[in-house]
Amino acid sequence: YPDRAATELRTAVGALYGLAAEKVFCANGSNEVLQTILLTFAGPGRRVLTFEPTYALHGHLSRITAKEVGSVDRAEDFRLDPADAADAVRRVRPAVTFLCSPNNPTGLVEPAETTEAVLDAVAEVGGLLVVDEAYGEFAPSSAVELLAEERPLVVTKTYSKTWAMAAARLGYLLGPTWLVEKLELVVLPYHLDALKQAAGLAALDFVDEMNARVAAIVEERGRIEAALRHLGAEVWPSGANFVLFRPPVPGDRVWHGLVERSVLVRNTASWNHLDGCLRVTVGTGEENGRFLDALADILGRPVPPAAGSASQRSPQEDP
Ligand SMILES: *Cc1c(COP(=O)(O)O)cnc(C)c1O
Numbered sequence: 001y002p003d004r005a006a007t008e009l010r011t012a013v014g015a016l017y018g019l020a021a022e023k024v025f026c027a028n029g030s031n032e033v034l035q036t037i038l039l040t041f042a043g044p045g046r047r048v049l050t051f052e053p054t055y056a057l058h059g060h061l062s063r064i065t066a067k068e069v070g071s072v073d074r075a076e077d078f079r080l081d082p083a084d085a086a087d088a089v090r091r092v093r094p095a096v097t098f099l100c101s102p103n104n105p106t107g108l109v110e111p112a113e114t115t116e117a118v119l120d121a122v123a124e125v126g127g128l129l130v131v132d133e134a135y136g137e138f139a140p141s142s143a144v145e146l147l148a149e150e151r152p153l154v155v156t157k158t159y160s161k162t163w164a165m166a167a168a169r170l171g172y173l174l175g176p177t178w179l180v181e182k183l184e185l186v187v188l189p190y191h192l193d194a195l196k197q198a199a200g201l202a203a204l205d206f207v208d209e210m211n212a213r214v215a216a217i218v219e220e221r222g223r224i225e226a227a228l229r230h231l232g233a234e235v236w237p238s239g240a241n242f243v244l245f246r247p248p249v250p251g252d253r254v255w256h257g258l259v260e261r262s263v264l265v266r267n268t269a270s271w272n273h274l275d276g277c278l279r280v281t282v283g284t285g286e287e288n289g290r291f292l293d294a295l296a297d298i299l300g301r302p303v304p305p306a307a308g309s310a311s312q313r314s315p316q317e318d319p
Helices: 007-016 030-041 056-065 082-092 112-124 177-186 194-230 251-260 285-299
Strands: 024-027 047-052 068-073 096-100 128-132 153-158 171-174 242-246 278-281
Touching: 007 024, 007 171, 007 194, 024 030, 024 177, 030 056, 030 096, 030 128, 030 153, 030 171, 030 177, 047 056, 047 082, 056 068, 056 096, 068 082, 082 112, 096 112, 112 128, 194 242, 194 285, 251 278, 251 285
Parallel strands: 047 068, 047 096, 096 128, 128 153
Antiparallel strands: 024 171, 153 171, 242 278
């Protein structure tokens, strides 16, 4: 059997944030972290609250575990008004409230003001606030700074995005010691196998390389956002490794045009709230250039300056 408490891994993960192992809970992907939170703190007779649009698994896992799932729609621009969000918490009185920052699928980062307003309301109603930071490393700010023993707040993270280790299935949560102890009571014994624990530890020997890759992606993201605006698309400022945009012609048509040019992006055009939108993941400089070239071609517009394929740009612009 593996080390049941995964102490070495939890110690190393905690050290990334200056936190003790007792404040770290690891599981098979952050989806299992989320499920374990819900099994522990939601359940029959209890409610969960989400702010839509957001990561679909929050609602899905909640519907499986909790009695009732309340969802409040974000504003037209996908932002959340702090006072409205806090009011929703006081009205629904959820056992578990989810925020996702950067939000999937919009990429928007929740301002500290909003997180704090929701956290105050959550504390008032005796609930728990889960901030899902699956894309947190790509963002300028984090809710980790708000963590404290006496606050009902946890932050979830994953090896799947930043570490490009989705196949290893490893995610974790940072939170109060008392809360991690409760999760350990609920999760299956020996749920984290020895190979996964070793893989998670080994990855942490490469933090510098990972940070360099994140910096390169963030730079490319800025280039994509600027080029998309130049091409007449509506663009939501992203704190993640993807960009949500609404092209000036129907998203569905653009998506098919991109596929014909061997470029695959996420077609979110028919998703609830995301009328006509597409979500592009930031790739290498060359891939991003090919995407922008293809899009310009479909829209019949000139390729924006410094946005075309890598060969058209000077070498130092490549990450
Ligand atoms: C990808 C993703 C996850 C799940 O990640 P796993 O660790 O692979 O389970 C959780 N939350 C959000 C917002 C995600 O985008």
